[in-house]
Amino acid sequence: MVRPNDSETNFPFPILIGDIGGTNARFALLVDAFAEPKQFPIVQTADFKNIDDALQQCILDTTSVQPRSAILALAGPIEGDEVPLTNCPWVVRPRDMIANLGFDDVLLVNDFEAQALAIASLSEGDREKIGPGTERHAASRTVLGPGTGLGVAGLVYARHSWIPVPGEGGHVDVGPRSERDHQIWPFLEPIEGRISAEQLLCGRGIMNIYRAVSAADGVDAPLETPADVTSRALAQEDRAAIETVALFSTYLGRVAGDMAMIFMAKGGVFLAGGISQKILPALRGPEFRAAFEDKAPHSALLKTIPTYVVTHPVAALAGLAAFARMPDRFGVATEGRHWKR
Incomplete structure (x- = not known):
C-alpha cells in the first residue's frame, strides 16, 4: 500500500534529488550521507511526455546504482496525489513512481523551499x-x-x-x-x-x-x-x-x-x-x-x-542534498507530501 506519510523524515539511500522547472530538470544521485552528489545531464522537459519516462531513460537506465528514495523540488504548489507543474505539461504522480520505478520513498517540495534550504549552508x-x-x-x-x-x-x-x-x-x-x-x-x-x-x-x-x-x-x-x-x-x-x-x-x-x-x-x-x-x-x-x-x-x-x-550553479540541488543528508537539521513539512511504499 502506498500512502502519504508525515511521521518519518529519514530517507533510505541512495537518494535521487531533483530540481524540476518548466524548461529544465536537473537531477543528482546521493549514494550515502558522505558522498558528493553525482549529477546527471540536464533533462529538457519538452523531450519527454512525462516525468516517469524522463527518469527511466535519463537516470535509471544510465546508472548501476538504483535510487531507493526521491526528493524532488517542483515549480508549483503541491497538493494531492497528482501534482501538475506550472510551466510544463508534466504531472508528478508519486504513487506511480513508487509502483513503476522502484522507489520506496518520494518527497515533493516547492522549488523555492529547496532554494531556502540551500542558503542555510552556502x-x-x-x-x-x-x-x-x-x-x-x-x-x-x-x-x-x-x-x-x-x-x-x-x-x-x-x-x-x-x-x-x-x-x-x-x-x-x-x-x-x-x-x-x-x-x-x-x-x-x-x-x-x-x-x-x-x-x-x-x-x-x-x-x-x-x-x-x-x-x-x-x-x-x-x-x-x-x-x-x-x-x-x-x-x-x-x-x-x-x-x-x-x-x-x-x-x-x-x-x-x-x-x-x-x-x-x-x-x-x-x-x-x-x-x-x-x-x-x-x-x-x-x-x-x-x-x-x-x-x-x-x-x-x-x-x-x-x-x-x-553563484552556486545548482543551488537547489545543494539544498536538497543538505536536507537528504541531515533531515533533522531542517524543519521541512512532509504532511501530504511524503509517500512510502
Missing part, C-alpha cells in the same frame, strides 16, 4: 555579497529568484532547525514611486487592475519594462528576448536596454527590501536564479542596494542587512 565561494551589512548566523533569511517567474521563500531558525517558509511572495503588489516610474507605468499591462512583482521581475518582466520604457519615450522596441536586452545593456550598446536593467535592479531592490522587513532577515537576503547571476555586474551598481535600503522609517535597519547573489 559557502563564501557560492555567493557574492552586494553592499554593506553583517550576517547574523542564526537569524532569519529570505531568498528571491527572478527566472521564469519570481520565486520567494523565507528561512527561519527555531528549535535548532532551519525551517523553510514557502509562499507566493512574488505576486505582491508593486507601484510607481519615482517620476520616471509614473511615466512608464501607464504602458505596463495590469492583471485585474494591479501590477505584481512577477510582472516586472522575471524574464518576461524584463521585456515588459523594456517595452514600457520604449513606449514612454515614443521609440521602437526592436529587441525580442530578455537575453537580447540584458546582453545589450551590459555591453552598454542600447539606451533603452541599459535603462531597463537599471530599473529591473531598482525594482528588485525594492521588493527584496520589502521581504527583508517581512522576515526581519538579519541573516541576509539572497538573490537566486539565472537572471541574478547574468546581471550580476548591474547588481553591483548603485541602483539595487539604494532601492533596498530606501525604506523609511527603517532605512537604518536595512543598511545593516546583507544582500548576496547566489
Whole structure:
C-alpha cells in the first residue's frame, strides 16, 4: 500500500534529488550521507511526455546504482496525489513512481523551499555579497529568484532547525514611486487592475519594462528576448536596454527590501536564479542596494542587512542534498507530501 506519510523524515539511500522547472530538470544521485552528489545531464522537459519516462531513460537506465528514495523540488504548489507543474505539461504522480520505478520513498517540495534550504549552508565561494551589512548566523533569511517567474521563500531558525517558509511572495503588489516610474507605468499591462512583482521581475518582466520604457519615450522596441536586452545593456550598446536593467535592479531592490522587513532577515537576503547571476555586474551598481535600503522609517535597519547573489550553479540541488543528508537539521513539512511504499 502506498500512502502519504508525515511521521518519518529519514530517507533510505541512495537518494535521487531533483530540481524540476518548466524548461529544465536537473537531477543528482546521493549514494550515502558522505558522498558528493553525482549529477546527471540536464533533462529538457519538452523531450519527454512525462516525468516517469524522463527518469527511466535519463537516470535509471544510465546508472548501476538504483535510487531507493526521491526528493524532488517542483515549480508549483503541491497538493494531492497528482501534482501538475506550472510551466510544463508534466504531472508528478508519486504513487506511480513508487509502483513503476522502484522507489520506496518520494518527497515533493516547492522549488523555492529547496532554494531556502540551500542558503542555510552556502559557502563564501557560492555567493557574492552586494553592499554593506553583517550576517547574523542564526537569524532569519529570505531568498528571491527572478527566472521564469519570481520565486520567494523565507528561512527561519527555531528549535535548532532551519525551517523553510514557502509562499507566493512574488505576486505582491508593486507601484510607481519615482517620476520616471509614473511615466512608464501607464504602458505596463495590469492583471485585474494591479501590477505584481512577477510582472516586472522575471524574464518576461524584463521585456515588459523594456517595452514600457520604449513606449514612454515614443521609440521602437526592436529587441525580442530578455537575453537580447540584458546582453545589450551590459555591453552598454542600447539606451533603452541599459535603462531597463537599471530599473529591473531598482525594482528588485525594492521588493527584496520589502521581504527583508517581512522576515526581519538579519541573516541576509539572497538573490537566486539565472537572471541574478547574468546581471550580476548591474547588481553591483548603485541602483539595487539604494532601492533596498530606501525604506523609511527603517532605512537604518536595512543598511545593516546583507544582500548576496547566489553563484552556486545548482543551488537547489545543494539544498536538497543538505536536507537528504541531515533531515533533522531542517524543519521541512512532509504532511501530504511524503509517500512510502
